[in-house]
Amino acid sequence: MSPESLAALVALALEPLGLGGAELRRRLRQAGVKVPSELIQGLASAGLVRAEGELYSLTPEGHQALRDAEAALAGAHDPSPTTLGMEECPSVPWLTQVQTHWVEAVSINYAVEPERLARLLPAPLEPEVFHGSAWVQVLMSSLRDMRPQGVSPLLGVCFYQASYRAAVRYRNAKGDWRRGGYFVRSETNDPVMRRVGNALKEFKFHEFGEAHMVMAREGDLLTTAVDPEPAFPGGKLVGVFDTRPSLRPPPGSVWKDLEHLHEPLVECYDALGVADGYVYVLTIDREPWNARFVQPVQLYSEYFAEGPLVPGARLDSVLHLTECAYRWRPLRREPHAR
Template sequence: MLAALKNHPFAVEAFFKSSIVLTFAVPKKQLEQMIPECLELDTFQDEWAFVAVAMVQTHALRPKGMPKFMGNNFFLIGYRIFVRYTNAAGKRLRGLYIIKSETDQKKMEFMGNLFTHYNYTTTDIHQVHEGDRSTISSRRSDFSVTITKSDDATLPKGSPFADWKEARRFAGPLPFTFTYNARNKEVLIIEGVRENWVPMPVTVNDYHFGFIDGLKLQGAVLANAFIIENIPYYWKKGKREQWQ
């Protein structure tokens, strides 16, 4: 019974006040051993695979259909690999495989770990906003990133993308998130639904992510960085299917 609860048993909705996403391009062989057998890497030019860090300020997160006053405001940090999955109907789905999840509140850690497989931990989050410049950091999780919103943001140095249009395909959010139970070869598929999702490029002034450094990925480069603001979002109830 408790195990079944972790399979996203109901839809969830929230308002994204902001979502800042930094995506790192990595030679694909560096990530092949980090995803389950049912998934394949979502690659660019058959050379680059991608790890993204999403930092999301949510408002009124709650089971879908419940009134907003019953929701909670959480800060969420997710480290995800861009992947593809071919479902039982033969359709190829683009999505994410989560490798680490953090939040700023114990309540979200408890509820998130009760109803998902994302293995949330609680950390400290510090935010400083000065005009178009924002810094988000955590001492406990050893990360800090400073971005500037501007109309003339340029791609990070060394990005494999030729322009922002090309980079936009790997900006997220991808429609699906996948979890895999290797013991019974069962895939859990969670579909996200959003409105008016228009990511805006940002300039990354400085960044450091201890978790990314700890992966010891060779040849990783910052590929793009985007922000979205004030977006309604919800996740559908999880759908399970057998793989092979």
């Protein structure tokens, strides 16, 4: 459908009692739309518009064409579209469609060897490679008022979370590539959230550990610390960050600026897991990250100093993220290529 035809259908949809041909053309010209002489007749011949006397209005087919156009536009701007063969499979829909706010967070970005990361990924997931490296982000965040959508914030839960998110991709059964994040490790300081998360199939491929955590601010300095319980060794993390924002990456970073880093490490909305011949996709709809480079004053991550990605893990950069609202979509799954 041409832009001119779509504009005419929208104009007629706003006037259910109909518009005269001259008035319709005037409104379209006023909106900056060029009106071909045969436009209205062409819509009528296609069954999208009917004439009643001197007035034109939409037919049921015209209304459906508008709905189809709206769906196509929404799909074109959807960062995680539903593809043919993908199905919804939430465990408890009212419970697992949650909303929350990040109060603030840091993204500690490590470049790692693709071969070492690949050993931690279930098939068919494979590392995404940028500038010759695979990437794992430690997302340390303070979350506020997490609760099912529609529930009062007064009933929400506030807690800390540390997630080690690898940038990955897979090929689905149709042969199309899809990208997302796979969590190679996660901890939370809230034992109830840990038990609930681990009981739901949304996280059956992603077990939360438990840890003592803190995020404390003194002026521009943000201190973060993670001390895992003995049952979850290997995730000690201590960081002090100067959160005065910068648009420039630190010396030694492979990224030229925030724009070049944005798509690979920021525009990631899908958490991926694999089970039973399916890739499970848990999508987050969120506000844009207001990310800025910040300087680590002190940083130690046991996982990258002594863990499975050593040697070859290198700190590239740190981002500080200010408040951001987000919510989960229902869990989806699709068959993957074999």
